[in-house]
Amino acid sequence: MSEIKLFIEGEQTMQHLGARLAELCGGRGLVFLDGDLGAGKTTLSRGLIRGLGHEGPVKSPTFTLVEPYEIGTVRVFHFDLYRLEDPEELEFMGARDYFQNDALCLIEWPHRGAGFLPKPDLTITISAEANGRSLSLLPQGPRGESWCAVLVQEFK
Ligand code: ADP
Ligand code: MG
Numbered sequence: 001m002s003e004i005k006l007f008i009e010g011e012q013t014m015q016h017l018g019a020r021l022a023e024l025c026g027g028r029g030l031v032f033l034d035g036d037l038g039a040g041k042t043t044l045s046r047g048l049i050r051g052l053g054h055e056g057p058v059k060s061p062t063f064t065l066v067e068p069y070e071i072g073t074v075r076v077f078h079f080d081l082y083r084l085e086d087p088e089e090l091e092f093m094g095a096r097d098y099f100q101n102d103a104l105c106l107i108e109w110p111h112r113g114a115g116f117l118p119k120p121d122l123t124i125t126i127s128a129e130a131n132g133r134s135l136s137l138l139p140q141g142p143r144g145e146s147w148c149a150v151l152v153q154e155f156k
Helices: 012-027 041-051 088-091 141-156
Strands: 002-007 029-034 067-070 074-080 101-106 120-131 132-139
Touching: 002 012, 002 141, 012 029, 012 041, 012 132, 012 141, 029 041, 041 074, 041 101, 041 120, 120 141, 132 141
Parallel strands: 029 101, 029 120, 074 101
Antiparallel strands: 002 132, 067 074, 120 132
16 A cells, blocks of 8 residues: 545544544554654644543653553553654663564654664654645555555545
């Protein structure tokens, strides 16, 4: 499957998209979130993490680099690599242990971790457009393809 394009209007719909992706992935996988500051990467992550059942706040991990969540048996690691100076820092943080098959990793600014990060299941690139956001979803494996097949039907 190739790239799919969606237009998502408003923060609520963005969070709803995240919640659907949460249901589809069941709290497992690796998702890259690309796009400028203010694109909506954290908003989409918030929808995903809440969609998995987290009830507290979902803050941007800009300063902490990673925020971990434990939601029942599901583990989520939400990264924001904007302030990462060298991909090697991820090694020092012990991030390799996070990229396991039974966890969901969401990564904002994935290019900053190039060379260290494994290949994702899905890359979502977001750009601001008028009163909404255009999203490009690029599946990079069978899991990502199956999620996208559903999302394109529901959000096109
Ligand atoms: P990023 O993490 O990419 O820097 P944020 O998620 O913090 O960006 O979002 C920045 C702003 O974009 C927020 O004010 C949010 O309400 C708004 N926003 C997010 N998604 C959408 C959307 N689909 N349509 C309109 N506004 C959106
Ligand atoms: Mg952000």
